[in-house]
Amino acid sequence: MKQTEIYDSAVIGGGVMGCTTALHLARGGMRVVLVERGGLCGEATGRCGGTLSLMYVPAILVPYAIRGRELWKDAPRWLGRDVGFNDRHGLDIAFTDADGETLRAEMELRAAAGAPIEIIDGNQARKIEPALSKDIVAAAHCAQDGHALSYLSGVFFHRALARAGVDIRVGTDVFGVEGGDRGFVLRTAKQSIRARRIVLAGGVWMRKMIGWFGLDVPIIGRVTQETISERMPPILASGVRVFRDISLKQAANGTVLVGGGRGSRWIEDADRETVELDPAVVNQVMMNALGSARRAVPALAVARAVRMWTGIEGIAPDNMPVIGPLPGTADVFTIGCQRSGFTAGPFMGRLLADALLGRQPEMPIFAPAFDPARLLSMAPVDRERGVPTV
Amino acid sequence: MNTAAPVVIVGAGPAGATAALSLAEAGISSVLLDDNGAAGGQVWRTGAADLGPPLAYTDARGDELRRDLKRHGDLIDHRTGHEVVGLFPDLRLWVLEGGETVTSLHPKAIVVATGALEVFAPVPGWTRPGVYGLGGLQALMKTSRVVPDGPVVLGGAGPLLRLVAAQLASFGAEIAAVVDAAPWPSSGQVLRLASQPGLLAKGLAFEWGLLRRGIPVHRGSAIVEVAGDEEADSVLVAPVDENWRPVDGPRRRLEARVVGLGYGVRSNVELTRLAGCEHTFSASRGGWHATRNRDMETTVENLFLAGDGGGIGGVEVALAEGVIAAASVSERLGQGDRLKTKAAKARGRMVDLVRFQDALADWSGVRPGILAGSTEDTIICRCEDVTRGEIAAAVAAGYTDIGPVKMNTRAGMGLCQGRTCTPALQAIMASETGRPLAEAGLPTSRAPLRPVPLKALAQLPLDEAVE
C-alpha cells in the first residue's frame, strides 16, 4: 500500500460487526481498511459462547436475529466456511413460578415479534431435553436456536476479508482520528491511515471511539464469565438457559460451556486484563454460574472445568444497538453494542454496508431506536436495576 | 491440620521448604503446599523408602530437608498431593486436593516456589511415544528405579543432560549417545564457572561418568528428527550453528528405543501470571519470570517468589532465596528480624552464585535456533495438534502477539495450557517476524490451572481466611 492511499472506508474494530461491515463494503466495490488493536474477533465475538438465539434479544430485534441466525447457517456461501453451525432447540428454564411468569411475559413479546417461541411446562421441557432437572417449573422453547464456533470466526473472517481485498491491519491500536480536507486521518502506533469514511465498531470501546469526535455517550461494559469443561460424552442436546442467569451448551467436540452467572459486573473502564484478575468477579460469579449449571443439569456434577475467561459487552442504557451516523461529524458511522450481537451480527453488518453503498437495506438500519444521537441525552445505566431485557 | 498459619508456601522444593524451615526457626507457622507425595521438588525428588541403594550423584540434602520438615511439623503444615489451581491478586488461593476437592485459602503472605519447567524443542517425530523429557527419565529413576531397556539417545543441553546420562548409565542403561547442542565451553566460560569450584567439580564428575563408560558425546549437534513406525526407533543427529539452528553437514542416524529430550529449564510462571505480577525477559535466567525486588517480593504486595520461578538460578540460589523470602515475610508480618543475619549471609552467597549461573547460561542456555528448528509439518502444540506451518500462517496474516496467535491457531489452548509448547511458540513467532524473542510476549494463564470438578468449584467456601 502506498503511504498516501486514501481508503473509501476505514472500519475500526474487528469483531463480528466490523468484519461483516468491512467484508460487504469491499464486495460492494469500496477500498476498505479494517483496523483492529488485537486479532480479529478476539474480544466479545470470540470470547462469547457463540449462542445463536432469538430468546435473548429485545423484541424489536427479533427479525434481525432471525436473519442473522440464517446467515450463520449459510456461512459456507457468504463466508466461504462453515463456522461450526449447530442447529439446536433452545430452552429457557425457570425454577420458580415467579420467574416462570416473567419468562412468559418476556417471551410473549418476542413471539409477537416473530420468534417461534412457545411456553411449556417442566415435563414438556424434559421431553425435549432429558438431562434437565426435575425442579423446573416452566420453560420457553424455541426450535430455532443453537450455536456457532465463535472462537474460530476470526480465522474464517480473515480469509474472506483478504479474498475480498480488505486491507487487514491487526495489532494496530488507533489513538485518535482527525478530520482533514482530504477526509480523515487515523493515528496509530504504526503509520497513519487516511480514509474518506469511518465506521466505529469498537464494542465496549465504542464510548472511547465516539469520544474522539468530542461526544460522550453512556455506554458501559458488562462482564460475562465463561467456564469450559473438558470433553464429555453427550449430555446436552439443546441450548439451555436458566432464566436471567446462565447459558449452557455442549459443543460437537463434547466440551460443555457455562456462560454468565448472577452478580456479573458493570464496568466503566473496559480493561479486560483488570477484570480478569479481579477475584470478586472471578470467584463469586463463577461459583454462582456453576451452581446454577449443576442445578439445571444434574449430570454436570461429574464435569471437570479446565479454563475460565471473561468477555465484555458494550451496552447502552436502553439495551438497544448503537448503529447509524454519528451526530456532528459527517461520514462517521457506528455499529455495535447489541445484545446477543453474535446472532444478528452478520446481518447488521450487511445492512450497514448496504446503506453506505447507497443500496436499499433489506430491513431498516438507520432506525431511530438504533440512532447513536439518542444516547447524547440518555441517563447512565442504573446498575442496580440493569437494563431492559425485552 | 494447622489452619491458623498466616503464610502459605507453594512448592516444597529446596526454595519453598527452606522458606518454611526458616520461618519455623523464627517461630512463624506456615502451610506448605506441594503436589508431590514428598518434599524435595524435582531436584531432590525421592521415591518409596525401600528402593534399594541410592541413585548415583544424589544430594543427601534432600533427605535432610525431609527430616527437618517432619521435625518442625508443629509449625509447618506440609500438605502433599495439593495443587494450587488458582491465585488471585488479593492473595486468595484455590487448592485442589487429590484431583477431587477444592479449598480456598486467604493468607496474609504467600511465597511462590513452584520452580521450573523443562524446555522442549519440537522436531519432526517428537510426538512419538518413546520420547521423554530428561527430567521425566530422571523422575522414573528417582521414584521407581525404572530405566530404559535398549539403546537410549539423549539430546539437549546443560548440566541435566549429563547428569541423567551418567545416572542412567550407572543403572546399566545402554546410552548410545549424548547429543549436546552446546560446544565445549570456552576457556573464558570455564574460568567463570570455576568461581564456584564445588559446582564445577559436580559438572566434571558427570562428564567423567560419561567418559569412563565410553559414551559418545556429539557436541554442537542436536536431534533433528525422531523416526519410527508408531513409536520411536531411531533419531537423526545434525550439526547446529551458534544459534543452535540445525545446519547442513554430516548427519547420522542412531538407533534409539528411548529418546530423552531437554534444553534446560525455564521459570514456571503460571501462578505469578495468574496473580497479575509484572514479568520480565532475561535470556541468562531462562527467559520470562516475574520481577522481584531484593526482598523477593513480586509487584503484587505480600506475594513473594523464591527459587527457579523467579529466574533460573539452580538449587543453591533457590536455597538462598528461600531464606531471604522467609526473612522478608517475617518482617512484613511484624514478627521481627530474627532471620536478618541469616538473610544477609544468603544475599552474600547469591552474588557469586548468580555469576556462576550467568556463565552456565552463556555456555549452555537454550538458544532460539533449536526451539524454532521444526519443519512446516511438525506438531508444536501436542494438546491441540497445531503445526508450525499453522503458526507461521497466523504470523504471516499479521498476528504478531502471542495472545491472538493462540486464539487463531489454538496452540497452547489445550489441557496443558501451553506449559509444553510456549517456548517453541515464542521462538517460532520471533523467527517468523524477525523480532527479538522477548517481543513475542508471554501468554495469559487461566484458572483453573488443572482440570477441577465443576461441583468442587461450585461449592467452594468463599472465605477460609487463614489468620
Next chain:
Amino acid sequence: MTRFRRTTPVQSLVSVTVDGRAMELPEGEVLAAALLVGGMGRFSDSVRVGEPRGPLCLMGSCFQCVAEIDGTPQVRTCRTAVRAGMTVALNAPSSASK
C-alpha cells in the same frame, strides 16, 4: 514391546485392569512407570490428528500420559499411584478444551 525395566525387586503386587486385561502391578508405584515397564507405550490418541501419544514430562505438566481411571477421564498416570482393583483405560476418547 517393553522399553523400560525395573532395577529393584517388587515388594507387593496387586491386581489392576488395564484395557480390560488383568495385570499385576506393584502397589503404590507411579502408574505411568508401572505401565511403561508393563510394555505400554501408547497411552492416548491426539485430538485432531489421532496420532499415538505417550508420557513426555512424567512430572505432571504435559498431560500426555492421561488415561481414564475408574471412570474419571483424563487422569495423569504420572500423578497416580497403583491401587488394588483400579481400572485403567488407555486410549479412551481424548479431550482438549475449547
